[in-house]
Amino acid sequence: MVATSEERINLRSGRKIxxxxxxxxxxxxxxxxxxxxxxxxxxxxxxxxxINFTKQDCHNxxxxxxxxxxEEGDTQSIINFFKCMQAEDPMFFYSVQxxxxxxxxxxxxxxxxxxxxxxxxxxxxxFDTTYNKQV
Numbered sequence: 356m357v358a359t360s361e362e363r364i365n366l367r368s369g370r371k372i373x374x375x376x377x378x379x380x381x382x383x384x385x386x387x388x389x390x391x392x393x394x395x396x397x398x399x400x401x402x403x404x405x406i407n408f409t410k411q412d413c414h415n416x417x418x419x420x421x422x423x424x425x426e427e428g429d430t431q432s433i434i435n436f437f438k439c440m441q442a443e444d445p446m447f448f449y450s451v452q453x454x455x456x457x458x459x460x461x462x463x464x465x466x467x468x469x470x471x472x473x474x475x476x477x478x479x480x481x482f483d484t485t486y487n488k489q490v
Contacts, residue, residue: 375403379415381420386404387442390417406446425462437464446470466477 358366372380376397383393394413398406408416417439432449437449446467454460465473473479 365409370412371379372408375421376406377416380417384417384439384442387438388440390414394405433459433462437462440464440466 369396378391380393383396384390388396390413391410394410430453434451437447437451441447441449444467447464448470449462449464452461467484
């Protein structure tokens with residue numbers, strides 16, 4: 356049995372995000388457009404039959420790309436990551452502190468879920484990475 360063009364998107368072998376589509380998605384998300392809106396825009400502009408991936412594929416791809424930004428390790432990557440998270444979650448909050456040489460000194464972030472949990476339960480969890488650090 357051969358899958359029709361509508362069914363092909365449900366087969367793993369038939370799903371692929373082309374480089375041009377990936378570039379558009381990444382540009383939109385970095386600019387502050389929500390993932391679901393960027394996927395919907397692409398489907399509308401290019402056409403349903405020309406998109407060979409699902410909304411979940413889009414979500415997974417963008418999550419992996421954001422993780423790559425963090426692996427690069429520079430301050431701008433962290434800020435870009437926070438901007439993407441803020442575009443995805445309006446309750447996401449972050450603050451960055453730099454030292455006198457304009458290098459990253461501290462950063463704080465919390466997502467919408469942690470804000471709601473704090474409002475309900477009043478608990479906080481903090482990771483202090485400087486604990487017992489030898490200089």
